[in-house]
Amino acid sequence: MKKQRLWVEAAKLAVYFLAVSGLVFFVIFYVGQRMLVEGSSMEPGISDGDHLIVDKLSYRMHSPARYDIVVFPYEPGVYFIKRVIGLPGERIRIDENGIIFVDGEPLAESYGREVIRDAGIFAEERELGEGEYFVLGDNRNESLDSRDGRVGPVREEAIVGRAWLRTYPVSRIGPVR
Secondary structure: OHHHHHHHHHHHHHHHHHHHHHHHHHHHHHHEEEEEOOOOOOOOOOOOOOEEEEEOOHHHHOOOOOOOEEEEEEEOOEEEEEEEEEOOOOEEEEOOOOOEEEOOEEOOOOOOOOOOOOOHHHOOOEEOOOOEEEEEOOOHHHOOOOOOOOOOOEEHHHOOEEEEEEEEOHHHOEEOO
16 A cells, blocks of 8 residues: 555656656747857846846747847857847938938937947948848947848847846846846
């Protein structure tokens, strides 16, 4: 009787362990992903050494929105984190004064706190194609982003997810804005 009860408890524990393992696997591969930020392109909001959780589920239900902070691969094993500024179908240009124009209108935004010195490939107006996003780092003059031809507009299917939660440093734990 005691042996049978021991087997029942062991079986319950095994089922519990498998369920928790399955849930952790699902969350890691389909819902969220840990990310270590390397570099200063998103300062002051996101800094070198910050640990983030990337929400991989939201963009399966809707497309990225202006000002979302997205993560996408730059090259194998290297991911970039940038802010969405331009949406599919919009015309984007950065003038000689560093002002971003969307469909001919100056963009009212406060994320980039410095004047853009290099408009790159967006010195001339460019229309974003279907599923293309114009992304910039908040630290505009220290960011490799859509202005550079090596990055260019980012395809929606390349976007892994949006930065959601900072888990380190402890003093800055909380939602990423």
